Amino acid sequence: MGRSPSDLAIFIGKRLLQLIPVLLGITILTFVFTHISVVNPCAAWYPHQPIGSPITAHCEAMFHQPLQNQYYQYLVNLVHGNWGTSANGAQQVYPVVAADVPATLELVLAALFLMIVIGIPLGVIAAQSSGRWADHFVRIFYLTGWATPTYLGAVVAAIYLGPYLGLPSHGEYSQLVPPFHQWTHMSVVDALLAGNLPWTVDAIRHLILPAAVLAFINMGIATRMTRSSMLEVLPLDYVKSARMKGLSEFWVLYKHALRNALITTTTVLGVTAGGLLSGTVVVESVFDWPGIGQYAYQAIGGGEGIPNFDGAIAVVAVFAIGVVVANLIADVLYGVLDPRVAWR
Amino acid sequence: MAEEGVPAPDAAPSAGGRALGRLGRAARTLWRVLRANPLTLAGFVLVVIIGVAAVVMLVAPHLITPYDPRQLTNAYGVGPDPAHWLGTDSAGYDIFAETMYALPLDLAIAFAITTAAMLGGGALGLIAGYWDRPGSASGALSVVILRITDIFLAFPSLILALAIAVSLGRGTWQLIVAVLATWWPYYTRLVRGETLAVKHLPYITAARAAGVTEGRIVLRHVLRNVLEPVVVYFTLDIGTVLVTLSTIGFVGLGLNYPQTAEWGSMLSYYYAAGIVPEPWTILGPGLAIFITVLAFSLLGDGLRDVLDPRSRRVLAGTGVAGATSAAPASPGGPSGAGA
Numbered sequence: 001m002g003r004s005p006s007d008l009a010i011f012i013g014k015r016l017l018q019l020i021p022v023l024l025g026i027t028i029l030t031f032v033f034t035h036i037s038v039v040n041p042c043a044a045w046y047p048h049q050p051i052g053s054p055i056t057a058h059c060e061a062m063f064h065q066p067l068q069n070q071y072y073q074y075l076v077n078l079v080h081g082n083w084g085t086s087a088n089g090a091q092q093v094y095p096v097v098a099a100d101v102p103a104t105l106e107l108v109l110a111a112l113f114l115m116i117v118i119g120i121p122l123g124v125i126a127a128q129s130s131g132r133w134a135d136h137f138v139r140i141f142y143l144t145g146w147a148t149p150t151y152l153g154a155v156v157a158a159i160y161l162g163p164y165l166g167l168p169s170h171g172e173y174s175q176l177v178p179p180f181h182q183w184t185h186m187s188v189v190d191a192l193l194a195g196n197l198p199w200t201v202d203a204i205r206h207l208i209l210p211a212a213v214l215a216f217i218n219m220g221i222a223t224r225m226t227r228s229s230m231l232e233v234l235p236l237d238y239v240k241s242a243r244m245k246g247l248s249e250f251w252v253l254y255k256h257a258l259r260n261a262l263i264t265t266t267t268v269l270g271v272t273a274g275g276l277l278s279g280t281v282v283v284e285s286v287f288d289w290p291g292i293g294q295y296a297y298q299a300i301g302g303g304e305g306i307p308n309f310d311g312a313i314a315v316v317a318v319f320a321i322g323v324v325v326a327n328l329i330a331d332v333l334y335g336v337l338d339p340r341v342a343w344r
Numbered sequence: 345m346a347e348e349g350v351p352a353p354d355a356a357p358s359a360g361g362r363a364l365g366r367l368g369r370a371a372r373t374l375w376r377v378l379r380a381n382p383l384t385l386a387g388f389v390l391v392v393i394i395g396v397a398a399v400v401m402l403v404a405p406h407l408i409t410p411y412d413p414r415q416l417t418n419a420y421g422v423g424p425d426p427a428h429w430l431g432t433d434s435a436g437y438d439i440f441a442e443t444m445y446a447l448p449l450d451l452a453i454a455f456a457i458t459t460a461a462m463l464g465g466g467a468l469g470l471i472a473g474y475w476d477r478p479g480s481a482s483g484a485l486s487v488v489i490l491r492i493t494d495i496f497l498a499f500p501s502l503i504l505a506l507a508i509a510v511s512l513g514r515g516t517w518q519l520i521v522a523v524l525a526t527w528w529p530y531y532t533r534l535v536r537g538e539t540l541a542v543k544h545l546p547y548i549t550a551a552r553a554a555g556v557t558e559g560r561i562v563l564r565h566v567l568r569n570v571l572e573p574v575v576v577y578f579t580l581d582i583g584t585v586l587v588t589l590s591t592i593g594f595v596g597l598g599l600n601y602p603q604t605a606e607w608g609s610m611l612s613y614y615y616a617a618g619i620v621p622e623p624w625t626i627l628g629p630g631l632a633i634f635i636t637v638l639a640f641s642l643l644g645d646g647l648r649d650v651l652d653p654r655s656r657r658v659l660a661g662t663g664v665a666g667a668t669s670a671a672p673a674s675p676g677g678p679s680g681a682g683a
Contacts, residue, residue, distance in 0.1 A: 021491070022494060022495055022498050025491070025492075025494075025495030025498075026495060026498060026499065029495060029496070029499075029504070030504075030507060033504075033507060033508050033511055033525075131381070136381075136382065136383055139383055139645065140383065143638060143641045143642060143645060144638065146583070146637070146638075146641050147583060147587070147633075147634050147635075147637035147638035147641055148634055149587055149590040149591065149594075149611070149630060149633045149634065149637075150587070150591060151590065151591065151594045151611055151615070151630075152611070152626065152630035152633070152634065155615070155626065159623070224645075273500075274499075274500035274501070275500070277500045277503070278500045278501075278502035278503060278591070281502070281503070281506070281591070281595065282591055282594060282595075296503065296506070297595060300506050300507075300510050300595055300596075300597065309510070309511075312506075312507050312510055313507070315503065315507075316499070316503050316504060316507045319499070319500050319503045320498050320499045320500070320503075320504075322500075323498055323499065323500055324498045327498075
């Protein structure tokens with residue numbers, strides 16, 4: 001119940017144990033929603049298989065079993081890394097998902113970086129000038145992001161902003177970069193690992209627009225949270241005494257006040273993760289980013305494709321795990337930043 | 345400001361005249377809140393305009409647009425001009441008319457989802473929050489509700505809604521069910537938290553001591569004081585639902601556009617048709633979503649500031665740290681305790 005590293009380890013271990021029922025629940029929900037609502041799932045799931053083919057026959061045999069047996073089989077397959085196949089049965093789901101997740105992680109982390117670097121100072125400015133024009137301006141800025149349909153923002157950025165700024169808006173690398181071994185499937189990291197500086201610059205340039213759109217749309221949470229916790233902290237005595245010491249306003253705000261205000265901001269990381277991950281579905285499709293969001297778009301049948309149910313289930317599970325893990329990280333970060341928190 | 349926030353939950357039976365007086369008081373409170381921040385006022389005005397426009401589109405659409413729904417004009421793929429404010433597509437549909445005809449439907453779907461989520465999720469939250477004594481049957485029920493809520497909250501709601509929409513197929517009801525299934529847990533969490541904060545306040549104890557039944561305490565005294573944050577969240581939430589609907593539409597799981605005008609499906613349709621030669625085709629529905637969501641967000645965000653005890657102090661102009669002021673999460677709660 002203290003703050004030693006072993007307490008932290010116990011805390012994380014406990015939280016991981018608590019994840020098990022949540023993850024089980026997630027699989028049950030995805031299973032139920034996808035298996036119950038379709039009247040004849042086999043025809044819908046494998047539209048390209050002739051009737052009576054081994055795959056459809058196997059599928060139909062599965063569906064004549066009681067639901068709990070089906071669910072058990074589903075779990076066993078999941079644990080063994082068999083996440084099913086695409087709609088025509090040609091492509092395994094798991095390898096694709098495994099390669100796509102890092103690319104999305106890279107995009108989301110880049111967006112998170114922009115949200116922190118831009119969104120938090122904006123929150124400080126808004127709190128500092130609460131009720132005055134700068135505050136209103138910041139509010140309009142983050143509500144504009146909030147109100148922009150992800151899709152519209154992405155298209156405007158890709159078609160108009162990209163050419164105007166000279167930034168690429170398609171894929172991870174330009175044509176000039178030859179295919180090379182992807183160790184991590186994160187474009188910037190792989191280029192760095194290959195030890196090629198021009199490739200790295202190219203990868204970063206490709207990352208800017210999609211990450212900026214994703215950040216802009218989700219900016220509101222970081223800015224708003226920072227603003228309201230700054231408003232709470234600013235009138236406190238320790239801030240006054242920092243001012244009285246003769247510290248410049250900049251140091252008072254960004255070192256002393258913000259440090260405390262940020263503790264609250266970290267708690268919304270989990271919420272942010274949900275928004276960012278949801279945003280990737282549209283942003284990755286528009287920017288042709290080879291991540292899990294684009295895979296989700298295709299699996300769900302966007303762009304007149306055929307729904308790939310195994311893929312859709314896998315995507316839902318992966319996204320849910322992402323949110324759960326982000327929440328765990330936020331909790332741990334909260335405790336690390338706030339010395340009053342005892343690990344329990 | 346705290347005291348005007350919620351009408352005092354008086355126990356005395358109110359006559360018709362008192363109801364009118366209460367309405368007037370609520371209007372005055374609303375005006376004070378709106379006046380505090382020009383952006384909130386702007387949001388309120390926009391929401392009213394959008395609401396009026398939606399009603400006009402239902403009753404007398406020709407006041408706003410000369411075209412009938414799904415009317416093919418003689419202009420094909422024309423950019424914005426005085427005759428066609430937002431241009432036409434290559435088939436001859438007037439984008440402004442199509443966008444406006446979609447307004448009532450989009451608003452209705454968003455309201456239906458948000459209201460149902462608020463009522464259903466809120467009721468569960470009230471139950472889980474008020475009757476949560478461990479060991480009792482209702483305490484067990486409360487735990488079950490919370491666990492299920494946790495599982496739902498672990499999903500990014502958009503993704504789960506997409507997965508459900510895939511299995512349900514396309515259609516208005518399918519769309520509503522898919523989003524609703526993922527939307528209620530937020531209200532459960534919110535209402536439960538507020539209920540927990542309110543239920544140990546002295547005025548609840550006083551009501552119980554006075555012999556008020558449990559059901560009546562929950563419905564008249566707890567619910568009243570939980571209502572305010574829920575209404576604010578509701579206002580903001582309509583915007584979120586609209587954006588989510590537009591994304592579902594974009595992915596191609598919304599309504600069938602050329603038959604039914606709905607913003608998300610319009611976006612999807614014109615995106616598939618290729619937007620580069622006629623970029624204005626996505627501008628209409630895109631702007632409509634943007635303006636509507638911005639209106640509700642400006643209003644909701646401003647209202648939330650007023651409710652938030654930390655920014656409320658600043659708003660009231662006292663600006664004093666006074667940690668003792670404004671008991672959090674119980675706006676105006678104790679004021680009517682004298683019952």
